[in-house]
Amino acid sequence: MTTFAQLLFAGIALGSVYALVALGFTVVFRATRVINFAQGEMLAFGAFLTSWLVLSGGLPFWLALVVGAGVTAGIGLAFQALVLRFALGRPDFTVVMLTLGLAAILQSAIPPLFGSNPRANGDPWGASALHAAGLVLNWVQIWSIVTAVVVLVAFYWFNRSHFGLAMRAAAADEEAALAVGIPLRRVFAVAWALAGLVACIGGVFVAGFPSTLDPTVGNVALLAFPAIILGGIDSTTGAVLGGFLIGAVQELTAGYQPQYLSWLGHNFYLAAPYVVMILVLLVRPYGLFGSRPAERL
Amino acid sequence: MTGLAVAARVGDAPPSRSLLPKDARPGWRRLWLAAIAVLGLLLPFMVNGYWLATAVFVLIAAIGALGLDVLTGRTGQISLGHAFFLGAGAYTGGVLGGRYGLSAALWIPAAAVVAGILGGLVGPTALRLRGLYLAIVTIGLVFIGQHVFVNVSYLSGGPGGEALPVPRFGRLNFATGAHVGGLFLNRDGLYYYLALVLLAGAMVYVSNVGHSRPGRAMSAVRDRELAAAVLGVDVARTKVTAFVLSSMLAGLSGALYGSFLGFVVPTQWNLTLSIQYVVMIVVGGMATVWGPVLGAAVVVGLPALLQNVSGSLPFLATGTNNHGVLTVSDASAIAYGVFLIVFLLVEPRGIVGLGRRFASLGSWFATTRQEKKADGVNTD
Numbered sequence: 128m129t130t131f132a133q134l135l136f137a138g139i140a141l142g143s144v145y146a147l148v149a150l151g152f153t154v155v156f157r158a159t160r161v162i163n164f165a166q167g168e169m170l171a172f173g174a175f176l177t178s179w180l181v182l183s184g185g186l187p188f189w190l191a192l193v194v195g196a197g198v199t200a201g202i203g204l205a206f207q208a209l210v211l212r213f214a215l216g217r218p219d220f221t222v223v224m225l226t227l228g229l230a231a232i233l234q235s236a237i238p239p240l241f242g243s244n245p246r247a248n249g250d251p252w253g254a255s256a257l258h259a260a261g262l263v264l265n266w267v268q269i270w271s272i273v274t275a276v277v278v279l280v281a282f283y284w285f286n287r288s289h290f291g292l293a294m295r296a297a298a299a300d301e302e303a304a305l306a307v308g309i310p311l312r313r314v315f316a317v318a319w320a321l322a323g324l325v326a327c328i329g330g331v332f333v334a335g336f337p338s339t340l341d342p343t344v345g346n347v348a349l350l351a352f353p354a355i356i357l358g359g360i361d362s363t364t365g366a367v368l369g370g371f372l373i374g375a376v377q378e379l380t381a382g383y384q385p386q387y388l389s390w391l392g393h394n395f396y397l398a399a400p401y402v403v404m405i406l407v408l409l410v411r412p413y414g415l416f417g418s419r420p421a422e423r424l
Numbered sequence: 425m426t427g428l429a430v431a432a433r434v435g436d437a438p439p440s441r442s443l444l445p446k447d448a449r450p451g452w453r454r455l456w457l458a459a460i461a462v463l464g465l466l467l468p469f470m471v472n473g474y475w476l477a478t479a480v481f482v483l484i485a486a487i488g489a490l491g492l493d494v495l496t497g498r499t500g501q502i503s504l505g506h507a508f509f510l511g512a513g514a515y516t517g518g519v520l521g522g523r524y525g526l527s528a529a530l531w532i533p534a535a536a537v538v539a540g541i542l543g544g545l546v547g548p549t550a551l552r553l554r555g556l557y558l559a560i561v562t563i564g565l566v567f568i569g570q571h572v573f574v575n576v577s578y579l580s581g582g583p584g585g586e587a588l589p590v591p592r593f594g595r596l597n598f599a600t601g602a603h604v605g606g607l608f609l610n611r612d613g614l615y616y617y618l619a620l621v622l623l624a625g626a627m628v629y630v631s632n633v634g635h636s637r638p639g640r641a642m643s644a645v646r647d648r649e650l651a652a653a654v655l656g657v658d659v660a661r662t663k664v665t666a667f668v669l670s671s672m673l674a675g676l677s678g679a680l681y682g683s684f685l686g687f688v689v690p691t692q693w694n695l696t697l698s699i700q701y702v703v704m705i706v707v708g709g710m711a712t713v714w715g716p717v718l719g720a721a722v723v724v725g726l727p728a729l730l731q732n733v734s735g736s737l738p739f740l741a742t743g744t745n746n747h748g749v750l751t752v753s754d755a756s757a758i759a760y761g762v763f764l765i766v767f768l769l770v771e772p773r774g775i776v777g778l779g780r781r782f783a784s785l786g787s788w789f790a791t792t793r794q795e796k797k798a799d800g801v802n803t804d
Contacts, residue, residue, distance in 0.1 A: 210765055213769050214769060220502060223559065224702065227702060228760075231757050231760050234696075234757065235755075236754075239751070352564070394574075395575075409549065409552065412553055
C-alpha cells in the first residue's frame with residue numbers, strides 16, 4: 128500500500144509536469160488549430176537557459192526562472208512575428224512543418240550554446256525531501272504540483288477573460304474572427320508567448336530530481352502528446368486530466384511492470400504512454416474529451 | 425481558414441514528371457534526361473572516394489524520401505514515423521542476410537516486403553486519424569519502435585547494435601569489389617550502381633503510379649478527403665496503399681543504408697531521422713519524382729560538404745559536442761530547419777518549383793521574342 132501511495136504521488140507529480148507541458152500545446156492549438164511540434168525544444172531551451180543562468184550566471188533560482196521564461200516567451204513571439212505571420216491562411220500542413228523547422232533549429236542550438244553534458248536544472252531543492260507517513264515526498268515534486276496548480280488556475284481565469292474569448296474565436300474561424308475585429312496577429316502572438324512561458328516552467332520541473340537536464344529533454348515533452356491526445360487537443364480540462372493520467376500510468380508501469388510483466392522489456396514505461404494512446408485513439412479517434420469536427424464540402 | 429482555401433493551397437503542387445514545365449518541348453526533356461543519365465552513370469569515375477560514398481548515401485536516402493513523398497506529398501498523410509520503417513528494413517536485412525546468410529537477391533526485397541507489411545498494419549490507423557493526430561501517432565510509432573529495437577535483441581541485436589551483411593549476388597561480392605565489363609569497381613562503386621538502379625526503378629514506378637488511377641485517387645484524398653469519397657474514391661484503400669508503398673520504399677532504403685554503414689544501433693532510428701526525411705521532400709518538392717532526389721542531395725550532401733570545408737571555417741568544429749562549439753551535425757541541423765522554413769514560406773514547391781520558375785522564365789523570353797517577331801518588331 129505504501130508502495131502504491133508512493134508511486135501514485137510520483138505519478139501525480141509527473142502528471143502535473145505533463146499537464147504544464149500539455150497546456151503549452153493546448154494554448155497554441157486553441158488559438159491557431161495547429162500543434163506546435165517545437166514545444167519540446169522550446170521547453171528544453173528554456174530549461175537550459177534557466178539552468179545556465181543559475182549555475183554559470185549566479186542568479187537566484189526564481190529570478191533565473193523569470194528571465195528564462197521571458198526569453199522563451201520571446202522566442203515564441205519572434206517565431207510568430209517573423210515566420211508564422213506570413214503563413215496566415217496557409218494549410219495546417221504548412222504550419223506543422225514550420226514548427227518542425229523551429230524544433231530542428233532550437234534542438235541543434237542547445238549544444239553549442241550550453242554544452243551537451245547532463246547538468247543540474249538549477250533548482251534549490253535538489254534531492255531534499257519531506258518524510259511523512261512513511262512516504263518520501265521530494266520537495267521538487269511538491270513544488271511542481273503547486274506550480275502546476277497555480278499556472279492552471281491562472282490559465283483558467285485567462286481563458287475566461289476578454290482575451291481568452293478572442294483566442295477561442297480565432298480558433299473557431301479565422302475569417303469570422305477578423306470580420307468582427309479581433310486582432311488575429313496579436314492573439315496569435317500572445318498564444319505563442321504564453322506557450323513559451325509555460326514551456327520554460329515545465330522544462331525546469333521536467334529536469335528536476337531524480338532527472339537531470341540533457342539535450343534530449345525535449346523528447347520528454349513528446350510524452351505529453353499522449354496526454355493531450357487522450358484528453359482531446361481542444362479541451363484544456365482534458366489535457367490536464369490526460370496529463371495526470373499519463374503521469375500515473377507511467378509511474379505505475381515503472382513501479383510494477385518489471386516485477387509482473389517483465390517480458391515487455393526494460394524501460395517499458397517510456398513507451399507505455401504511447402501504447403495507451405494508440406489503444407484509446409483506435410476506439411475514440413478524437414480523444415476522450417475531444418469533439419468530432421463537423422465536415423463541410 | 426475555410427475548407428476551400430485549404431483545398432486550393434494543398435492542391436497547388438501539381439504532379440509532374442520532371443523539373444521541366446509541361447510546355448517544354450519533348451526533345452529538350454529527352455536531352456535533359458539523357459544528360460542526367462550519363463552524369464549518373466559516369467559519376468563514380470569523376471569523383472574521389474569521399475564524394476562517392478556521399479553519393480551512395482544520397483541515392484539510398486532518395487529511395488526512402490521517394491517513399492515518404494508517396495505518403496505525405498501525394499496522399500497528404502503527415503507521417504513522422506518514417507524512421508521506424510527504415511529501421512524495420514535494416515533489421516530485416518540484418519536477420520535474413522546476416523544471421524541466416526541468405527543471398528542479397530532475397531534479403532533486399534524481403535526488407536521491402538517486411539516493412540510494407542508493417543506499413544499495412546499501421547496504415548489502418550490513418551483511416552481513423554487525420555492530419556495532426558496521425559502525425560502524433562506516427563511519432564508514437566518511432567518511440568515504440570525504438571523500445572522494440574532495444575529490447576527484442578533476437579531481431580535487432582539489442583542496444584549494442586546489429587551488423588548488416590554486404591550484398592553478394594552469386595560471384596558478385598560487394599565486399600571485395602569486382603570487375604564488371606573490363607572496369608574494376610570497388611565496394612562503394614558497386615553500392616553506387618545498385619542504389620542507382622533501385623532508385624531509377626523506384627522513380628519510374630512511383631511516376632507511373634502517380635499518373636494512373638491510384639495516383640489520382642491519392643491526390644484527391646490529399647486535396648479534399650470528403651470530396652474524394654463523394655466522387656467514389658475508396659479512401660481507405662488509397663490510404664493503406666500509400667502507407668504500404670511508402671514503407672516498402674523505406675524498408676528498401678533502410679536495408680541498403682544499414683548494409684552500406686555495416687552496423688546499425690537502435691538509437692539512430694529516431695525522430696530526428698524522420699524529420700530529416702520530411703525536410704528532404706519539402707525542400708526538394710513534394711508530389712514530384714525529382715523532388716525527393718534533390719532533397720536527399722541537399723540533406724545528405726550538406727553535412728558532407730560542411731565536413732569537407734570545416735578546416736577552413738573557423739567557427740565550425742569536427743570534434744564532439746561541447747559548450748561554445750558548433751559541430752558539423754548541429755550546423756547542418758540548424759540549416760535544415762532554416763531551409764524548411766524558408767522553402768515553405770517562399771517556394772512551397774521546393775527546388776523543383778524553383779527549377780520550373782527558371783524554365784518558364786526561359787520560355788517566357790522565347791515566346792515574347794516570337795511574338796515581337798510576329799508583330800514585325802526588330803528584336804536585335
